[in-house]
Amino acid sequence: MKASAFSYARATSVMNAIELLAAHGDSAKVLSGGQSLMPAMNLRLISPELIVDIGDIAELRGIAVTGGTLRIGALTRHVDLLNSPEIAAHVPLLTQAVAHVAHPAIRNRGTIGGSLAHADPAAELPACMVALDATIVVKGPMNERRVPAQDFFTGIYETVLSADELLVAVEIPVPPNNAAHFFSEFARRHGDYAIVGLAAQAVVAGDILTDLRLVFFAVSDRPVLATAATKLVNVAVVPAVLSEASRALGEELDPGEDQQASAPMRRHLAKVLLARCVAALLGRPDLGAGETL
Numbered sequence: 396m397k398a399s400a401f402s403y404a405r406a407t408s409v410m411n412a413i414e415l416l417a418a419h420g421d422s423a424k425v426l427s428g429g430q431s432l433m434p435a436m437n438l439r440l441i442s443p444e445l446i447v448d449i450g451d452i453a454e455l456r457g458i459a460v461t462g463g464t465l466r467i468g469a470l471t472r473h474v475d476l477l478n479s480p481e482i483a484a485h486v487p488l489l490t491q492a493v494a495h496v497a498h499p500a501i502r503n504r505g506t507i508g509g510s511l512a513h514a515d516p517a518a519e520l521p522a523c524m525v526a527l528d529a530t531i532v533v534k535g536p537m538n539e540r541r542v543p544a545q546d547f548f549t550g551i552y553e554t555v556l557s558a559d560e561l562l563v564a565v566e567i568p569v570p571p572n573n574a575a576h577f578f579s580e581f582a583r584r585h586g587d588y589a590i591v592g593l594a595a596q597a598v599v600a601g602d603i604l605t606d607l608r609l610v611f612f613a614v615s616d617r618p619v620l621a622t623a624a625t626k627l628v629n630v631a632v633v634p635a636v637l638s639e640a641s642r643a644l645g646e647e648l649d650p651g652e653d654q655q656a657s658a659p660m661r662r663h664l665a666k667v668l669l670a671r672c673v674a675a676l677l678g679r680p681d682l683g684a685g686e687t688l
């Protein structure tokens with residue numbers, strides 16, 4: 396199948412893109428890497444009348460660290476994140492996660508802004524942004540908004556973006572020196588969307604986690620910042636403590652069922668990831684062995 400007929404405009408600047416979007420409302424769609432938009436159009440899941448191509452807007456590209464904040468432009472491609480020394484040095488969680496996003500052909504075109512705006516609940520980057528406590532920078536006709544990643548995703552393929560707004564960048568606080576991270580997902584094949592995944596960032600002091608953000612994905616309609624993490628913070632994590640956190644996680648998650656996995660299987664896999672995550676963050680392989688599930 397091919398897409399319905401549509402008009403095409405190549406935006407020359409951020410303001411030009413926003414003007415085009417504002418003039419056409421819901422009938423216009425932004426085109427970044429096209430790796431999700433074009434398949435959806437070809438399958439006629441969506442039929443926008445106008446495509447606003449933002450690919451030429453240089454100010455939307457790039458990665459920069461200033462004053463404790465790492466800023467990534469919306470048009471920065473997955474492959475750029477994967478190869479960036481700044482990302483590897485400051486937020487290695489992202490380097491690790493992007494390697495799980497699709498395959499090289501898709502990573503060569505897909506962008507961080509497209510991935511976040513698309514808001515697939517099984518996608519890696521939205522979960523990472525919540526784990527990293529990122530801010531999503533959004534521009535509309537009247538003003539610029541800065542939205543905590545935690546509040547940005549509102550449902551399956553849904554965000555707080557309105558039809559006349561452009562996601563322009565993400566800003567990530569550079570983690571402290573004693574930060575540690577964990578990323579892992581279960582997928583049928585490497586590069587497939589996750590069945591269940593976990594992106595986590597922690598602050599570790601000796602053998603204690605003094606801060607922990609556990610973000611599960613593919614278990615809900617949006618990334619889930621698990622409150623079960625509070626059970627693991629500022630305590631000696633003995634097996635009983637991990638068991639209690641695991642039980643709390645099981646109660647907290649309400650995963651759906653699809654052709655890939657049942658809800659109980661997703662809940663079980665999330666607990667497996669939790670145990671592996673805590674074991675890795677604390678350098679305690681005994682905790683990840685699975686007895687505490």
Ligand SMILES: Cc1cc2nc3c(=O)[nH]c(=O)nc-3n(C[C@H](O)[C@H](O)[C@H](O)COP(=O)(O)OP(=O)(O)OC[C@H]3O[C@@H](n4cnc5c(N)ncnc54)[C@H](O)[C@@H]3O)c2cc1C
Nearest residue numbers: 425427428429430431432497505506508509510512518562
């Ligand atoms: C076979 C296949 C496998 C894939 N596997 C994975 C995977 O495992 N994990 C994963 O995370 N992704 C996966 N993807 C999706 C891929 O990562 C996409 O690149 C990404 O989701 C969208 O980025 P894009 O730049 O291509 O966005 P586009 O396709 O151009 O746009 C996606 C949506 O976001 C909107 N949009 C884009 N940019 C902006 C912006 N700056 N402001 C506002 N709205 C905007 C568009 O209007 C559209 O609705 C896969 C895709 C394919 C085809």
